[in-house]
Amino acid sequence: MTRLFNDPRAFADEMIEGFVAAAGRWVQSAPGGVVRSTQADEPTVALVIGGGSGHYPAFGGLVGPGIAHGAAMGNLFASPSSQQVYAIAKAADRGRGVLLSYGNYAGDVLHFDQAQEQLRAEGHDVRTVTVTDDIWSAPVDELHKRRGIAGDLAVFKTAGAAAAAGYDLDGVERIAKHANARTRSFGVAFTGCTLPGASEPLFTVPAGKMAVGLGIHGEPGIDEVDVPTADELAEMFVDKLLEEIPQGVELEGARVVPLLNGLGNLKYEEMFVVYRRVAQLLGEHGLTAVEPEVGELCTSFDMSGVSLTLLWLDDELETLWTAPADTPGFKKGSVAPQRAAAAVVADEVDASVPDASDASREAAHVIGAVLASIADTIDEAADELGRLDSIAGDGDHGIGMQRGSSAGSDAARAAVEAGAGAQTTLTRAADAWSDKAGGTSGALWGEMLRTLGARLGDTDAVSAEAVAEGVEQAKDAVMAFGKAKVGDKTMVDAIAPFADDLARRVVAGEGLRAAWGAAAGYCERAAQSTSALAATLGRARSHGDKSIGTPDPGAISFALITKTVHAVLTQGEQTQTKEQ
Ligand code: ADP
Ligand code: MG
Numbered sequence: 001m002t003r004l005f006n007d008p009r010a011f012a013d014e015m016i017e018g019f020v021a022a023a024g025r026w027v028q029s030a031p032g033g034v035v036r037s038t039q040a041d042e043p044t045v046a047l048v049i050g051g052g053s054g055h056y057p058a059f060g061g062l063v064g065p066g067i068a069h070g071a072a073m074g075n076l077f078a079s080p081s082s083q084q085v086y087a088i089a090k091a092a093d094r095g096r097g098v099l100l101s102y103g104n105y106a107g108d109v110l111h112f113d114q115a116q117e118q119l120r121a122e123g124h125d126v127r128t129v130t131v132t133d134d135i136w137s138a139p140v141d142e143l144h145k146r147r148g149i150a151g152d153l154a155v156f157k158t159a160g161a162a163a164a165a166g167y168d169l170d171g172v173e174r175i176a177k178h179a180n181a182r183t184r185s186f187g188v189a190f191t192g193c194t195l196p197g198a199s200e201p202l203f204t205v206p207a208g209k210m211a212v213g214l215g216i217h218g219e220p221g222i223d224e225v226d227v228p229t230a231d232e233l234a235e236m237f238v239d240k241l242l243e244e245i246p247q248g249v250e251l252e253g254a255r256v257v258p259l260l261n262g263l264g265n266l267k268y269e270e271m272f273v274v275y276r277r278v279a280q281l282l283g284e285h286g287l288t289a290v291e292p293e294v295g296e297l298c299t300s301f302d303m304s305g306v307s308l309t310l311l312w313l314d315d316e317l318e319t320l321w322t323a324p325a326d327t328p329g330f331k332k333g334s335v336a337p338q339r340a341a342a343a344v345v346a347d348e349v350d351a352s353v354p355d356a357s358d359a360s361r362e363a364a365h366v367i368g369a370v371l372a373s374i375a376d377t378i379d380e381a382a383d384e385l386g387r388l389d390s391i392a393g394d395g396d397h398g399i400g401m402q403r404g405s406s407a408g409s410d411a412a413r414a415a416v417e418a419g420a421g422a423q424t425t426l427t428r429a430a431d432a433w434s435d436k437a438g439g440t441s442g443a444l445w446g447e448m449l450r451t452l453g454a455r456l457g458d459t460d461a462v463s464a465e466a467v468a469e470g471v472e473q474a475k476d477a478v479m480a481f482g483k484a485k486v487g488d489k490t491m492v493d494a495i496a497p498f499a500d501d502l503a504r505r506v507v508a509g510e511g512l513r514a515a516w517g518a519a520a521g522y523c524e525r526a527a528q529s530t531s532a533l534a535a536t537l538g539r540a541r542s543h544g545d546k547s548i549g550t551p552d553p554g555a556i557s558f559a560l561i562t563k564t565v566h567a568v569l570t571q572g573e574q575t576q577t578k579e580q
Contacts, residue, residue, distance in 0.1 A: 001194050001201075001302065002194055002195065002196040002197075002198075002301070002302060005196040005197060008195070008196040008197025008198075009197075009399075009403070011076065011196045011197075012053045012073070012074075012075045012076050015053060016029070016033070016034070016053070016060065016073055017029075019034075019056075019060055019061075019328075020034060022328075023060075023061075023328040024037055025037070025328075026038070026063060026064035026326070026327055026328050027060065027063050027064070027328065028341070028343065028344060029344075030070065030087065030088060030091045030344040030346075031083075031084070031087040031088075031091075031344075031346045031347075032072050032073070032080060032081075032083065032084030032085065032086075032087040032088045033050060033059075033060060033070065033071045033072045033073035033080065033084060033088050034060045034063055034070065034071055034073065034088075035063065035069060035070035035088060035091045035092050035341075035344060036063055036064060036065070036069055036070070036092075036341055037340065037341055038064075038065065038338035038339060038340060038341055039094075039338060039339055039340075039341040040065065040164065040336070040338060040339075041339065042166070043094035043095055043096050044069075044094065044096060044163045044164060044166060045096045045097050045098070045099060045162075045163040045167065045168065045169050045172045046069040046070065046089070046092040046093050046094060046096070046097070046098045046099070046163070047067070047068045047069050047098075047099050047101060047156065047159055047160045047163050047172065048068065048069060048070045048071070048072065048085070048088055048089045048092050048098055048099070048100050048101075049062060049063075049068045049070075049071050049072075049100075049101050049102055049152075049156055050071050050072030050073065050074070050079075050080045050084070050085060050088065050100075050102050050108070050112070051072075051073075051074060051079060051080070051102050051103055051105075051108060052074040052075065052076060052077040052078045052079055052080070052217065052438065053073055053074060053075060053076050053077075054076045054077050054193075054195070054217075054299070054300065054301045055216060055298050055299050055300065055301075056296075056299055056329065057296065057297065057298075057299075057327070057328065057329020057330060058152055058153070058297070058298040058299075058329075059071040059072075059073060059102075059152075060073050060328075061327060061328045061329025061330070062153070062156055062160075062327050062329055062330055063327055063328070064325070064326050064327030064328065065164065065324075065325065065326045065327075065335040065336075065338055066157075066160055066161060066164055066323060066324050066325025066326055066327070066332070066335055067156055067157055067160035067161075067325050067327050067330065068156055068160055068327070069092040069163075070088040070089065070091060070092035071088065072084040072085040072087075072088045072089075074438040075399075075400075075403065075436075075438050076195055076196070076301070076396070076399075077195070077217045077218065077301075077394055077395075077396050078107065078396055078399075078400055078403075078437070078438030078439045078442070079105060079107035079108040079110075079111050079112075079438045079439055079440075079442075079443075080108075080111060080438055081111050081434050081435040081436070081437075081438050081442065081443075082110075082111040082112070082114035082115040082118070082434065082435075082443070083115075083431065083434075083435045084111075084115075084435070085100065085111055085112050085114075085115035085116075086115040086118050086119060087346075087347075089115060089119055089124065089126065090119065090124070091344045093119075093124055096125075096168070096169065097124070097125035097126065097127070097168075097169035098119065098124060098125070098126045098127075098169075099126075099127050099128070099129065099159060099163070099169065099172050099173055099176060100112050100115070100116060100126060100127070100128045100129075101128070101129045101130070101131065101152075101155055101156060101159060101176055102130060102131065102148065102152075103130065103131050103147060103148025103149065103152055103216075104130035104131060104132045104144075104145075104146060104147050104148050105147055105148070105217075106440045106482070107438065107439040107440035107441075107442070107443060108130075109130065110440060110443035110444070110481065110482065111434075111438070111442075111443050112128060113128070114443065116128055125169055127169060127173045129155065129159070129173060129176035129177050129180060130148065130180075131148030131151055131152045131155045131180055131183070132144065132145075132146035132147065132148060132180060133146065133148055133149060133150070133151025133152075133154070133155075133180070133183045133184055133185040133309060134146050134147045134148065134149045134151070134185050134186075134187070134213075134215075135184050135185065135186055135240070135241070135244055136186065136187070136212070136213030136221075136222050137213070137215070140244055143181075147215065149185050149187055149215070149216050149261075149298060149307055149309075150185050150187070150216075150259055150261035150297050150298040150307050150309045151180070151183040151184070151185045151259075151309045151311070152298055153259060153293075153297045153298065153309075153330065154179055154180075154183045154257065154259065154309060154311035154321075155176050155179045155180045155183060157320070157321060157325060157330070158175050158176070158179040158311075158317055158320040158321055159172050159175050159176035159179065159320075160325065161319075161320035161321070161323035161325070162175040162176075162320055164323065164335075165320070165323070175316070175317075175320060178316075178317065179311065179317055179320075181246055181247070182246045182248075182249065182311060182312040182313075182314075182317065183246075183309060183310070183311045183312075184241050184244055184246065184309065184310055184312075185241075185259075185261075185307050185308065185309040185310075186213075186236075186237050186240050186241055186307060186308055187213065187214045187216075187261075187263070187305060187306065187307030187308075188210050188211060188212050188213075188214060188221070188233065188236075188305055188306060188307070189205060189210070189211045189214040189221060189263065189300075189303055189304065189305030190205055190210055190211075190227065190266075190304040190305060191204070191205055191265070191303065191304040191305075192204050192205065192218055192220075192303060193218050193264065193265075193300050193301035193302050193303035194301070194302060195301065195395075195399075201218075202217075202218030202390050202394065202395040203218055203219075203220040203390065203395075205221075205224065206224065208226060208227055209224045209225065209226060209227065210224065210225055210226070210227045210228065210233075211223070211224055211305075212224070212225060214263070214300075214303075214305055214307075215300075215394065216263070216298060216299075216300040216303075217300065217394035217395075217396070218300065218301075218303070218390070218394050218395055219393070219394050220546070230270065230273040230274045230276075230277065231274075231277040233274055233306075234274050234275075234276075234277030234278045234280075234281060234308075235277065235281065237274075237278065237308035238278060238281040238282065238285075238308070241308065241310050242285065245312070246312050249312045251285070251286070251287075252286055253286055253287075253288075254286075254287050254288070254312060254313075255287070255288045255290050255312075255313045255318060256282065256287050256288070256289060256290065256310045256311060256312050256313060257289070257290050257291060257292060257293075257309075257310070257311040257313060257321055258275075258278055258279075258282065258289050258292045258293075258308065258309070258310055259292070259293045259297055259308070259309035259310075259311070260274060260275045260278060260292070260293070260294045260295075260306065260307075260308055261293075261295070261296065261297045261298055261299075261306065261307045261308075261309065262295060262296045262297075262299065262305075262306055263296075263299055263300045263303045263304065263305035263306060263307070264296065264299035264300055264301055264302045264303050264304070264305075265302045265303060265304040265305075266304050266305065266306050268294070268295060270306075271294050271295070271306060272294060274306065275292070275294045278308060279292075290313060290318060290321065290322070291321065291322055291332070297329075297330070351414070351418065352418065353415060353418045353419055353420040353421075353424050354420075354421070354424055354458055355421075355458070356419065356420055356421025356422075356424065356458040356459065357421065357458070357459045357460070357461075359459075359460070359461035359462070360421030360422045360423075360456070360457065360458050360459055360460065360461070360462070361416075361419060361420070361421055363421070363422040363456065363461070363462035364412075364415065364416050364420055364421055364422050364424075364425040365416055366568070366569075366572060367412060367416075367422055367425050367426060367429075368409075368412045368413050368415075368416040368425060369568055369572075370564070370565050370568045370569075371405070371408050371409040371412040371413075371429055372409045372412075372413065373564050373565075373567065373568045374405050374408075374409065374561050374564050374565070375402075375405040375406045375408070375409040377560060377561070377563075377564040378398075378401045378402055378405045378406075378557065378560075378561075379402055379405075379406070381398070381557070381560055382398035382399060382401065382402045383398055384398070385397045385398035385401060385553050385556065385557050386398030386399060388550055388551065388552075388553040388556060389553040391546060391547060391550045392535055392546045392547035392550065393553065396439060397439075397441060397553040397554065397557065398553075400437045400438060400439040400441055400442055401437065401441060401445075401557050403436045403437050403438075403442075404432075404433040404434065404436055404437025404441070404442045404445055405433065405437075406436075407432040407433055407435065407436035407437070408429035408430070408432050408433035408445075408449070409429070410432065411428040411429050411431070411432035411433075412425050412426075412428060412429040414428070415428040415429070420458070421457070421458030421459065422453065422456040422457065422458065422462055423453040423454060423456050423457050423458045424453070424458055425453070426449045426450065426452055426453030426456065427449075427450055427453045427454075429449050430445070430446045430447070430448075430449035430450040430453065431446065431450075433445050433446050433449060434446025434447075440482070440554075441491065441554050441557070443481070443482075444478050444481065444482055444491065444554075447474070447477050447478055447481050448474040448477065448478055448495075449474075450477075451470065451473050451474040451476075451477040452467075452470040452471060452473070452474045453470075454470075454473075455469055455470030455473055456470055464506045464510075464511060464512035464515065465506055467502075467506075467512055467516075468499075468502050468503045468505075468506040468507075468512075468515070469503070471498070471499045471502055471503070472499045472500075472503050474495070474499070475492075475495045475496055475498075475499040475500075478491070478492060478495060479492055479496075487533065488533075488535070488536050489530050489533040489534065489535040489536065489547065489552045489555075490535075490552060490554055490555065491552065491554035491555050491557070491558045492555075493526060493527065493529075493530045493533070493552060493555050494523050494526050494527040494530075494552075494554075494555035494556075494558040494559050494562075495558055497519075497522055497523055497526040498519050498520070498522065498523035498526070498558070498559075498562055501518070501519040501522045501523070502515055502516060502519040505518060505519060512569065513566070513569045513570060516562070516565065516566050516569060517566045517569075517570070519562070520559070520562035520563045520565070520566045523558070523559045523562050524559045524562075524563065526555070526559070527551055527552070527555040527556050527558065527559035528551055528556075528559075529551075530551045530552040530555045531548070531549055531550060531551045532548065533547075533548070533552075534547060534548050535547045535552070
């Protein structure tokens with residue numbers, strides 16, 4: 001239970017503000033998160049990490065000499081937006097290139113990839129290595145589908161040390177991949193975490209039970225067992241991790257870094273009791289533990305739980321793991337003196353809008369009204385959307401959509417007031433939506449609104465055909481970007497039938513309002529019928545079967561939004577009829 005907060009919606013921002021105030025020796029605030037407040041004499045490759053907030057010391061707490069150069073800090077448990085990652089990477093690049101590294105979650109991948117594309121287009125040399133240490137999140141032959149948990153630190157620390165040692169970008173990338181390939185983690189939880197202002201934890205574990213295979217965003221475990229003794233838990237951890245020794249590692253005489261990580265609400269003393277047995281077991285297997293860590297390395301808000309990570313060393317990784325580091329949340333040895341870095345200056349925002357025709361401005365008015373109405377509808381539905389997402393996902397779909405739609409509505413209103421046309425209004429709303437929402441759905445909604453806007457333009461009058469085509473293109477964009485197909489239990493299961501039905505009706509000559517209304521009804525049924533499916537993509541994937549019987553939250557919110565749009569279009573029509 002989180003007790004201390006002001007407005008829960010401001011929690012992440014206020015937390016970052018306080019963190020920067022407290023940790024100025026290492027970090028300074030920059031658009032999107034933090035970068036170092038110091039710099040080495042010689043420019044190095046920049047390691048930029050990031051993720052949702054709520055995992056301290058990950059991610060901002062790992063910025064400083066020897067580890068990261070910057071961290072994009074998203075909202076609570078929500079991936080940072082591509083704008084945040086872009087801004088942090090740009091501020092951190094000292095001309096030797098940027099390695100982006102973060103835990104492998106669908107939302108983070110979408111936003112970081114988008115930022116990488118933009119940075120590359122502007123001439124930055126950027127590479128990405130995602131962390132995939134959680135052995136419970138996918139089978140060993142699908143390593144690329146695994147998510148990142150406390151093993152983040154093993155990858156960030158060694159890659160950051162390689163950068164500090166002067167490795168070039170190829171070298172830092174190679175180390176990050178190599179460290180990730182040799183890092184495995186196993187976690188358990190005793191209670192779920194409760195986000196500020198929420199009345200319920202994101203998941204619960206029955207008294208006396210332990211969830212096995214937890215996620216660090218409140219994703220529930222894979223299995224529930226009786227709470228073991230400390231020694232039994234240590235045995236479970238070590239036995240399981242030794243079943244999966246990474247390729248290229250000889251068990252006999254191997255050297256490993258054990259990281260025993262508290263998830264936020266477990267006593268250090270309890271962890272030491274567990275670690276005592278972990279150390280004994282590693283010794284019994286002939287392994288040497290090298291500079292272990294016991295403590296909070298990657299938390300999950302106030303969740304009670306613990307994970308064990310093993311980083312399997314070779315000589316190079318050992319040199320990098322034991323190299324000095326000095327960050328707010330992780331210290332080792334003593335680093336060379338650093339100079340103060342120049343303060344980061346934010347780019348000025350250009351609020352002016354491109355020229356638009358009167359017809360397009362009129363359409364922009366309707367778009368502004370539609371977005372305002374969407375924000376209201378989502379506000380009302382947020383709790384229910386969060387509940388749906390907590391059954392097999394991480395419970396943040398409601399708050400993410402709330403942040404996104406409200407920012408989208410504000411940006412659209414500002415654009416309309418400045419005289420923008422349909423495309424500019426939708427583009428501004430898209431950028432604000434994906435920036436403030438974070439998460440998978442934030443990136444996808446940004447993509448949809450942007451694509452629809454591109455079809456409508458700022459000069460043409462908005463016709464039913466243009467809208468139907470724009471919606472089809474938005475569907476294609478979401479499918480290309482998120483790689484989901486119909487039947488994967490995502491919002492695509494609502495978008496595709498909606499877009500196709502709308503297009504069919506418009507081609508057959510129905511007016512926009514009537515066609516939209518009928519397609520929205522069809523969409524609602526399609527969204528509901530995702531109940532029968534098992535999730536295969538996104539956060540819900542590792543809990544696929546748990547989601548059977550519950551519709552996909554992203555599909556439900558999409559259907560709700562199509563219904564809201566129809567209501568606004570109909571109101572518009574009634575007003576017009578009255579006026580006539
Ligand atoms: P996150 O998954 O990052 O927590 P949200 O909870 O806001 O983001 O959104 C979850 C929704 O995103 C899911 O219910 C699903 O509809 C949608 N989603 C997840 N992955 C994909 C994907 N690859 N393609 C399309 N939609 C997806
Ligand atoms: Mg979610």
